[in-house]
Amino acid sequence: MDYHMLIVGGGIVGLATALALTERYPHLRVLLCEKEDRWAAHQTGRNSGVIHAGIYYRPGSLKATMARAGSRSMVAFCQAHGIAHDLCGKLIVATTPAELPRLHALLERAQANGLPARLVDPAEIREREPYVQAVAAIFSPTTGIVDYRLVAERMAQLLAERGVELRLQTRVEQISEHARGVRVETNAGAFEADHLINCAGLHSDRVARMAGLHTGMRIIPFRGEYYELVPERRHLVRGLIYPVPNPAFPFLGVHFTRMIDGSVHAGPNAVLALKREGYHKLAFNLRDSAEVLSYPAFWHLARKYLGEGSKEMLRSASKTLFVRSMQRLIPSIRAQDVVPTHAGVRAQALMADGQLQDDFVIIHSTRSTHVCNAPSPAATAALEIGAAIVERLPPLGQGLETRK
Incomplete structure (x- = not known):
């Protein structure tokens, strides 16, 4: 069967993009492919669950405008669908x-x-x-908390109700564009579509290369590790507590987040992951590591942030040092008050000149659209990212709402 649109990636951005498509073009035949056996398996399901207001981002940037709008649209979505959330500030x-x-x-x-x-x-x-x-x-x-996995699951339910074909355990292996559209080879067979939308997160650069797009950037995976306060010490944190960001390092630093289930997490640090989906300290993948370590831009980045990067690695190896970072905010925290919990991996695009891409990047070509950089606050902004993608579809999108 042929499709009008094929979306790669079942995280919150891919799901939100499919929602935007069904709202604007309700008669489209849409296929969404996700390589895992569940939705929101990676960045979406492993983040801190914060609905970001947009404070940190450069005025006028996509991150700034989409986080601000997204904090409203995400709350509205949660209210409309009965998803627990809290604008705790x-x-x-x-x-x-x-x-x-x-x-x-x-x-x-x-x-x-x-x-x-x-x-x-x-x-x-x-x-x-x-x-x-x-x-x-x-x-x-206007900052809040939510479980984005629940948001993603509700989005998938809505998409199924709207007739979108949802395929889990379907990994894209090859893409070829031709005069009439795009042919996508997967482990579950081949599919034809008029247009492809790449929302593959940690693998977005690889999917873009499959489609013949040279983005001038590569995804570098940074693992963020967290500790959790033991239940009897959760009273130390009521809401969200962040440090002033260090201008010498492009991440926000160790902070405290009360999750929507009442638990309290502290973190993350930011260390290079040697596997794109490497959630454990010893996780390793030869291809992923080789792509990073053979990329000259990575070594430029490593030299630039040598001091702060070394501190992050030491903090990863030492609970004592991690707790010391927490004590800057809450001096009464003790090592016995926290236990290790989940980790996440941030998909951060690095430009060929060694500069980290500091904004969302969405690239359109004739037969495909690629979300090439969408780290935090992409979950907050997911509905806005999806709407922007649909708004800017190339001329191919004109009249698709009437094609059956």
Whole structure:
């Protein structure tokens, strides 16, 4: 059977894109292929569950605009479908006077992004988070929490109701474009489609290369490891507590997140993963490792962040050092208060010149569309990313709603 659209990837971005297609073009024949035996198996199902407001991102960037809009559309989706969520707000705290200039600069960015963030003093910090040590903080009232796996499962249910063909355990192995469309070879057979949409996350660069697209970037997997507070110490954290980001490192640092199930996680660090889906410290894949270590841009990146990167690796190896990072925010945390929990892998695109891609990247060609960089806050922004993809479909999309 031929299809109008074939989507690769059953994470939240792929599912949200299929939803957007069915809403705008309800008569399309759509096929969604996911290589795992369940939806949201990787980045979506292993993130911290935060609905991001969009504070950190460059004003005018896709991350900034889509996170802000996405925080609203994701909450609306959860409300419409009875999915538990909580707009609990977030504190971004300065623990020393030296961090105040960075905190004020972040507040200016939040305001430039049109967010209702505000500065709070130590008294209000203690009221909101009694165990936090800080000299000042930003409070973001539009930040929240949700279980994105439940969101993804509901999206899949809606897609099935709308007639989308959903195929699990279907791994894309080869793509070839031709005059009439795209032929996709999988382990479950071959499929023809007018257009392909690549939402493959950790493998998005490989899928793009299969389609003959040279993006000028490669996915570098960074593993983020977490600890969980033991139940009797969960009272130390009421909501979301983040440090002021370190400008010398492109990640947010160890923070505390109260999950929607009431558990409290601390993390993540950020260390190179030697397997794209490597959730354990010793996970290794020869192809994945070779692609990273043979990429000259990676070594440029490694030299640039040698100091901070080394600290992240030491923190991965030492619970004592990881706990010390937590104690910067909550001094009363002890090593016996936390136990290891899940890890996630962030799919971060690295440009050929050694620069990390700091925004979402969506590339359109004649017969295919590729989401080439969609790390955090992509889960928050998933509905907006899907809508943007459908809005910008090439001329092939014109009239598809009437084709049967």
